Amino acid sequence: MSEPHHVIVGGSIAGVSAALAMRRHGFDGALTVVDAEPLIPYEKPPLSKVADPERAVRPILPEERYREHRIDLVVGLPVHRLDEVRRRVVLADGGELPADRVLITTGVSARRLGTPGERLANIHTLRTAADARHLFAALDRGGPLVVVGGGFIGLEAAAVARTRGLDVTVVEAAELPLLGALGPAVAPLMTRLHRDNGVRVVSGRTVERYVGRDTVEAVVLTGGERLPAAAVVVGVGVVPNDRLASAAGATCEGGVVVDEHGRTDRPWLWAAGDVASHIHPRTGVRGRIEHWDVAMRHGAAVGASMAGSPTINDAAPYFWSDQYGKSLQMYGRCRGSDQVVLRQGATPERFLAFWLRAGRLTAVAGLDEAKAVRAARAILDTDGAPAPETLADPSTDLRALARRMARSAAVPSR
């Protein structure tokens, strides 16, 4: 190989961030990003938030930026195999790219449950621009829409459909939508937001089968209830796209297992973003985190590490979700056993919640509370232990509290 060539498999936020970081940290060899989809790399989050499919597809970078950074893009061509012996990335059309190092940023795919009838037309999942185009076309034909799975993507799709005036039912197997992500104090507020906007939420039940001739006509729930459906969105979790990595001999356990710098146990293979199972320094727990901000930062850190500047992303995990024109934001991760403090005056339209573990702030979430959430994030960064009653008090100036806690964190204890 005349010059080193790094190949990034998966051209989305983790892969693109990694490519830019490699250049920023001095990698001067050849650099290629390959993606299965026939578009220049685009952002996934708008797909479930914007009612117009044209506005939903937003490039991560303008095309000229790739040229400026000498990043070759190969799009519309999946990688078929990674050949470690010959150090080759084999493409689906039989073409090959030499690669002294490969970064796998292949993300995740929508999980399918194998429910009878799930291959009927108008049953949608939502991961790609093509998925969004099909779903929007279905919404144009009108409802009712049944959303199976009350996670973030399903609820965002429900909000978009309601905003367009469709009749929407959300079916959630757990006691409430978002219970796992937000816990029993906050999840009811988000459920109320949907109910107040006219969504019917059916919880504690799953889908037994989909009914229809070629196209879905109804969803039959456990217990026998039959919901008429012109379209269905299924959002019941994801599976990691780790087939290439595992076929190439890398350990995969619920994702591609990597160390703190993104290395797999095959020396030429690295992984980042949603597909990577890593120990996040803030949580100390191994796993995948499927948030845009984490994928962006993890990709950048692994790209820097591959370029010879070992870097670890230790920013508090962050995500947002937009529903009915409101933005839910969360920093940190909560557990069921955490103490939850809701700021007084919480409503389904606006709230702020804090999670404490052994007295220390571990997570904060707010709906339409961007400033307060940012201030609380600064408290999170101090690893401080604010008093629950101070957090619950709406008159507390969180920025001032963060400053005080940062000062006392800087003073060594006697």
Ligand SMILES: Cc1cc2nc3c(=O)[nH]c(=O)nc-3n(C[C@H](O)[C@H](O)[C@H](O)COP(=O)(O)OP(=O)(O)OC[C@H]3O[C@@H](n4cnc5c(N)ncnc54)[C@H](O)[C@@H]3O)c2cc1C
């Ligand atoms: C509809 C939707 C809405 C979201 N909304 C939010 C949000 O509001 N907030 C938030 O924090 N997060 C959100 N997310 C999650 C966020 O977008 C992801 O965490 C992020 O995109 C992960 O980036 P990634 O680069 O790791 O993987 P992905 O974005 O999943 O990209 C993986 C890429 O790999 C490519 N690929 C896979 N296999 C191959 C192969 N064999 N060969 C070549 N290419 C391959 C795929 O085509 C894909 O482009 C949303 C995700 C979706 C789908």
